[in-house]
Amino acid sequence: MPQRAHRRLRTSAILAGAVVATLALASCSSGETPSADGPVELTFQSWVPNIDQAVDAFNEAHDDIHVTLETITAGPDGGYAKMLSAVQAGDPADVAQVGYDAVPDFLVNDALEDITEYVADDADRFTEWQWETGVFDDRVYSIPQASGPLGQFYRKDIFDSLGLAAPTTWEEYYAAAKAIRASDPNRYIAAFAFNQAPWLIGLSQQGGGEWFSTEGDAWNVAIDDEATLEVAEFWQRLIDEDLVKIEADFSSEWNADIQNGNVASWISGSWADAIVRGTAPDTAGSWAVAPMPQWSDGETVSATWAGGSANVVLKGSKHPEEAAEFALWLNSEPESVSILTSVGAGWPAITDLESIPSLQDDPEVFAFYGGQDIWDVFAESDAAVAATWKWPPLSQTLFASLTDNVKAAVEAGTPLTEAYVATQADFVAALEDKGISVAE
Structure with missing residues (x-):
């Protein structure tokens, strides 16, 4: 058996100018009080096609928060670099789409807000393994979207x-x-x-x-x-x-x-x-x-195939609490999750699959597979993924x-x-x- 090596990742942040080699496990929010003159304005960066439908649904359901979607290039093909550059410049989007595999990279770059206080009580709404992809040392840094x-x-x-x-x-x-x-x-x-x-x-x-x-x-x-x-x-x-x-x-x-x-x-x-x-x-x-x-x-x-995708609150967001609220709603509200599922965002992260209309009846898909409800297979598959990865x-x-x-x-x-x-x-x-x- 080959000799195994082991790796260490420190849990404190190293500032820009040196290679950032730490896992930032605590962050300070620069929250601002929402203006009485209108809703809190948030920017959301995502590459998911047609996710604007879910963003529109959020805006229609909320008077106190308004989200503007900014479409970016998928992940490491350019989107991540843009996100990290904006964090370093002090002008990030509030919420961003990142892959489960990329969350540690953002953490070692001290680019994520710790959103534990806003969302920790909602963990049981999500499949355990998907939730755990954003948890490090019992601190929550992302809301899972789909796998x-x-x-x-x-x-x-x-x-x-x-x-x-x-x-x-x-x-x-x-x-x-x-x-x-x-x-x-x-x-x-x-x-x-x-x-x-x-x-x-x-x-x-x-x-x-x-x-x-x-x-x-x-x-x-x-x-x-x-x-x-x-x-x-x-x-x-x-x-x-x-x-x-x-x-x-x-x-x-x-x-x-x-x-x-x-x-x-x-x-x-x-x-x-x-x-x-x-x-x-x-x-x-x-x-x-x-x-x-x-x-x-x-x-x-x-x-899984490369885990899945999550929503994070980028470090420096002026409204981290509202940003976390949006990310949580986007990925747990049945109306939104149904939209995400129907536009191909991936397998839902929430456990209450029966609440998702687009999973209950999918005539085009079922007909292609000889009348089989293929979603039953993937519901069982997602639930059987080990949370330890x-x-x-x-x-x-x-x-x-x-x-x-x-x-x-x-x-x-x-x-x-x-x-x-x-x-x-x-x-x-x-x-x-x-x-x-x-x-x-």
Whole structure:
């Protein structure tokens, strides 16, 4: 077993001018008393298409707060840099959309308000694991919005024709892969998406991987833990036996294979429903969705595709209490959550799914999947995600390293396990280079 390294992340802020290497766990609000002349004005930055519908609903329901939406580029493609620059300049938006994986990055940059006093009593309204993505040392820094719980999208017509059911265990998955491969020289059970670090991480998480944890002011790093290496060895067997197709998902080739059935299934997040329908509309009625295969029969362990998205109050907001109120309403009020779900924001973070109209009856979606209510699968999947998973700072560095190392292993024919060992070393070095101490 490779030697594991561990990481530390201090819990006090280091000011600009040096590499910020701390997790800011307390912040001072610069709140101002709302003017008697009109509502408190807030700015909300988000990249979610059509989220303006939910913002409009908030404004219609509130006389004392008015929110203006500012559309930004998604996450690390430019939006995060803009947010952080505005915080440093002292002129941030009040509320911003960030990925669960990005919350630690904003914390080490001392860019988030501590909103514990405004929202802590509402924790039980949300799925535990999603809520916990914004909690550090019992302080709350974000309101969860939506996630991407994993499930199996599969061509039921192809499986049925071969006498196969959706695999309930990974050994059944292996057997189904052999049967599907033998049925047609061009057909595979799935693509091995070497280009998707979030997918690779989700597979490891579902297999029991615990890559990151904190211990006081210390972070432990275990990207090459035993569970992860076992998952890698399983997929190595599929690769070695030519049972999965090595191709990048979302590529032109992959799109064609989804359309023609040469790739007969896809393990992906709940949001993938829209991609399958949009990519292969002529296959309507041929698809179904099943839970993730399990490593032990009878278990119900799940995971996500890169976590999900949250709303944070940026450091320096003049109205942190009202900003927190908006973020909480946006992501917990059934009217708003229904809008978010219908526009494709992701799987809702709240626990009361029955209150969301857009999940109760979705004729277009259900018809495409042969009449199946696929949302039942993802409700169970989201509830089965372990609350212990923690995202580290420098998540984009992690994604890039893992993708590069797995791609190199596939191209060179070297073991996938070595890619995770290399990523462990790369990521520990990246943390140390940023001034984040890593305990050996």
